[in-house]
Amino acid sequence: xxxxxxxxxxxxxxxxxxxxxxxxxxxxxxxxxxxxxxxxxxxxxxxxxxxxxxxxxxxxxxxxxxxxxxxxxxxxxxxxxxxxxxxxxxxxxxxxxxxxxxxxxxxxxxxxxxxxxxxxxxxxxxxxxxxxxxxxxxxxxxxxxxxxxxxxxxxxxxxxxxxxxxxxxxxxxxxxxxxxxxxxxxxxxxxxxxxxxxxxxxxxxxxxxxxxxxxxxxxxxxxxxxxxxxxxxxxxxxxxxxxxxx
Numbered sequence: 001x002x003x004x005x006x007x008x009x010x011x012x013x014x015x016x017x018x019x020x021x022x023x024x025x026x027x028x029x030x031x032x033x034x035x036x037x038x039x040x041x042x043x044x045x046x047x048x049x050x051x052x053x054x055x056x057x058x059x060x061x062x063x064x065x066x067x068x069x070x071x072x073x074x075x076x077x078x079x080x081x082x083x084x085x086x087x088x089x090x091x092x093x094x095x096x097x098x099x100x101x102x103x104x105x106x107x108x109x110x111x112x113x114x115x116x117x118x119x120x121x122x123x124x125x126x127x128x129x130x131x132x133x134x135x136x137x138x139x140x141x142x143x144x145x146x147x148x149x150x151x152x153x154x155x156x157x158x159x160x161x162x163x164x165x166x167x168x169x170x171x172x173x174x175x176x177x178x179x180x181x182x183x184x185x186x187x188x189x190x191x192x193x194x195x196x197x198x199x200x201x202x203x204x205x206x207x208x209x210x211x212x213x214x215x216x217x218x219x220x221x222x223x224x225x226x227x228x229x230x231x232x233x234x235x236x237x238x239x240x241x242x243x244x245x246x
Contacts, residue, residue: 001214001216003084003087003088003091003216004088004216004217004220004222005216005218005220006084006088007081007084007085007088007219008215008216008220010077010080010217011081011219011220011238012082012083012219013077013081014074014077014078014080016077017070017073017074017076017077018074018077018078020070020073020074021067021070021071021073021074023068024066024067024070065242072151076182078227080239088220088223089223092222092223093223093226096201096202096226097226099197099200099228100201100226100227100228100229102197103197103200103228104229105195106194106197107194107197109192110192110193110194113192114189114191117186117189120186121186124184124186127181128181128184129173132181132183133182134238135179135180135181138176138179139176139179142174142176142179143174143176146174147169147172147174148167148171150168150169151166151169152170153165153169154166154169200228201225201226201227201228202225202226202227207222207224207225210222
């Protein structure tokens with residue numbers, strides 16, 4: 001929008017500069033060279049003619065200088081407008097192409113979301129079941145190791161302490177809470193929203209929303225629109241359409 005606004009302002013400036021040049025050309029054409037005096041004219045008539053001719057030459061010379069300035073101003077304004085228009089056209093093309101790329105990415109991703117989520121949920125369930133099974137085995141092994149260590153301590157205890165140590169081992173309650181597995185459910189499915197890309201280049205609604213309804217359009221019209229390549233299975237509702245000048 002900022003680029004096209006600048007283009008519009010330059011278009012207005014070009015019109016002003018070139019209208020001034022055309023007006024100056026018209027005014028110069030209106031300057032009529034004094035009519036030569038007839039043969040045998042009096043010295044007074046010749047003096048008046050000479051004065052008129054000198055005035056005409058001074059006026060013409062001044063207007064020619066002004067005309068050159070106005071012509072240069074018109075040409076400069078035209079060139080500046082052309083450069084700005086090219087810049088805006090390139091920016092428009094990049095914007096439309098990037099939007100189409102984003103639309104294709106989002107549409108493709110959303111079309112695969114359910115399948116991807118189902119596959120990931122299945123992997124989560126399988127990994128959780130494996131972890132729970134491994135946890136049960138590890139708890140048995142961990143408990144066994146603790147008991148073995150405890151009974152080794154019985155063998156290493158003095159005769160007086162062995163009875164009490166053995167009773168301790170028989171009543172030992174090994175905590176395996178650190179090996180517990182917390183089952184995590186898959187997060188709820190989210191809504192993959194593609195409404196933001198339901199309108200895309202170069203459909204009639206897109207052209208109206210982005211170009212033809214803008215204040216700058218009459219003086220800075222958009223270039224030919226770059227249409228999206230519709231992906232397989234993608235909806236074209238409200239979007240695409242044929243490309244053309246906006």
